[in-house]
Amino acid sequence: MSIKENHDLSQLNTFGLSATARYFAEVTNLETLISFLLDERFTHAPKLILGGGSNMLLTKDFDGLVIKMSIKGIEMVAQDGDEVLVKAMAGEVWHELVVSSLENGWYGLENLSLIPGQVGAAPMQNIGAYGVELAQVFESLEAIKISDGSVHRFTKEECKFGYRESIFKHSHKGQFIIVSVTLRLSLIPHLHISYGAIQDTLKGMNIEAPEPRDVSKAVINIRQSKLPDPKVLGNAGSFFKNPEVSMEEFQSFIEAHPQAPHYKVGEHHMKIPAGWLIEQCGWKGKVVGQTGSHKDQALVLVNYGKASGAEIVQLARDIQASVKERFNISLEAEVNII
Secondary structure, eight states, X not given: OOOEEEEEOGGGSTTOOOOEEXXXXXXXXHHHHHHHHHOGGGTTSOEXXXXXXXXXXXXXXXXXXXXXXXXXXXXXXXXXXXXXXXXXXXXXXXHHHHHHHHHHTOBSXXXXXXXXXXXXXXXXXXXXXXXXXXXXXXXXXXXXXXXXXXXXXXXXXXXXXXXXXXXXXXXXXXXXXXXXXXXXXXXXXXOOOOSTTHHHHHHHXXXXXXXXXXXXXXXXHHHHHHSOOXXXXXXXXXXXXXXXXXXXXXXXXXXXXTTOOOEEETXXXXXXXXXXXXXXXXXBTOEETTEEEOSSOTTEXXXXXXXXXXXXXXXXXXXXXXHHHHHOOOOOBOSEEO
């Protein structure tokens, strides 16, 4: 087992923030992962599980063991009529899973194209985009219990998915390491193109009868036009969740702000785009020190090269305070602050 000490994490988080891990290990198989968890040297040490580093904000050095998940593998494990069960290991890059699925004729992930990060992180926050959430295609996952190395299976119901939520962000937080995810995909396309700018983008691509690959390309075009590349400009994608408010709260809000975009969520709630709220408060494109809100997407906070985690946290708090003061709406961070 190879353990590195005082390991630099700046290249392992998409914000590009400088931080050091007291101990660092990269694992490529389950046996090695379990052996690290049972190693007496690290039994009581804090542990941080690292995937693509795309949904985290490091504010300090990590005085414990950082485990980089690099367990790979994608396979179809079963077929049930027009549906297939596809198992992907946690170390796979999410977008590469989307590409592989399209190549094999397994459909359902098209709208989730180009979401950064690895497969293992996807269930933790129930990733979603353009009208589709992971929960819609999720079957089950396998996870290792950190305290004893035992293997556990979680069904969709047991994961308790919500909007950017799961049991792994609450009661099970820090207790398990997700090692594989099994998805129920379809051999027959069922396109979701009514959300956001997908239809307009397809028209701009001169595509009148889209196929799943076309939807994926449209989503990629939209994301690339709106979101900065982390390899060029440090960021973690959307920093805040889109707030959901009750119908009563929404009525008061929309009377005061009739031009505000909004989307119905179920029978009793409305979703208001956080990016719009932030932009209305004057943050879009604003630079504060070495950080700021991106010029094309206010929801994305960026590192212009030398920002610290603390500086980005302070910017986030200032944005939250201004949105609360103007709209009486609380923004909740989507990014995991460490």
